[in-house]
Amino acid sequence: MATRRTFIQSSAAVGTGMMLAQTRLAQAADQGAYRDKLTDSDGKYAAAPLPFPYDALEPVIDARTVELHYNFHHKPAVAAANKAEDALAKARDTSDFALVKYHERELAFQLSSHILHTVYWTSVSGKGGEPRNELAKAIDKNFGSYARFAAQLIAATIAIEASGWGIVGYLPATGKLMILQCENHQKLTAGGIEPILVLDVFEHAYYLKYQNRRPEYVNQLFNIVNWDDAAMRLNSAMLSTTTRM
Numbered sequence: 001m002a003t004r005r006t007f008i009q010s011s012a013a014v015g016t017g018m019m020l021a022q023t024r025l026a027q028a029a030d031q032g033a034y035r036d037k038l039t040d041s042d043g044k045y046a047a048a049p050l051p052f053p054y055d056a057l058e059p060v061i062d063a064r065t066v067e068l069h070y071n072f073h074h075k076p077a078v079a080a081a082n083k084a085e086d087a088l089a090k091a092r093d094t095s096d097f098a099l100v101k102y103h104e105r106e107l108a109f110q111l112s113s114h115i116l117h118t119v120y121w122t123s124v125s126g127k128g129g130e131p132r133n134e135l136a137k138a139i140d141k142n143f144g145s146y147a148r149f150a151a152q153l154i155a156a157t158i159a160i161e162a163s164g165w166g167i168v169g170y171l172p173a174t175g176k177l178m179i180l181q182c183e184n185h186q187k188l189t190a191g192g193i194e195p196i197l198v199l200d201v202f203e204h205a206y207y208l209k210y211q212n213r214r215p216e217y218v219n220q221l222f223n224i225v226n227w228d229d230a231a232m233r234l235n236s237a238m239l240s241t242t243t244r245m
Helices: 004-030 063-094 100-123 133-143 146-158 214-221 227-244
Strands: 164-171 176-183 194-200
Touching: 063 100, 100 164, 100 194, 100 227, 133 146, 133 176, 133 227, 146 164, 146 176, 146 214, 164 227, 194 227
Parallel strands: none
Antiparallel strands: 164 176, 164 194
């Protein structure tokens, strides 16, 4: 068993890491250049450490679910995305494209899983409440009110057929916020949309605690939504769009 000193040191390290990560994200957002860290120094896909301890989302999401979700669903998707890219590289080297359809589909599925999981961990690390400032204004403009926005997001997320995600995204081409359903990790999305908030409704995200009670789980998520992170992502996406114009 870990000693009390080890526990205190580990807790302090996690807290310090979270503070540093939040500082970097805020600085990046101010510059309009924030991007999720999806790769390592060698350019291979890699899952960044969780921005919180396993039990940080309790009682909404239990520690065991977070541990299993991250280690046995997010991380394997990363490995599979790398495997698909390696297979496609080999196909180019050998001019053997017999399995190109399979590997392309694997890459789309697994890499989308990696991207959405990365956004998800920051989407559910907040204190709930309601959006503020520019995000609140954008929601009012595009959905009429926060209440209407929340009702649509909850309904759309609950109604996803089988497994998938509820996505709030910003589409630079139109300057609009959108709510989309995403089946699996890559279906029913709009090309070019930048996710600012995602809600995971794969069963592995909630089944230990909620079993088949998806509506209860989705509604409970609103107690831990990180609206500040969503606002930062929206701000970054809007600034990046302005910079490109």
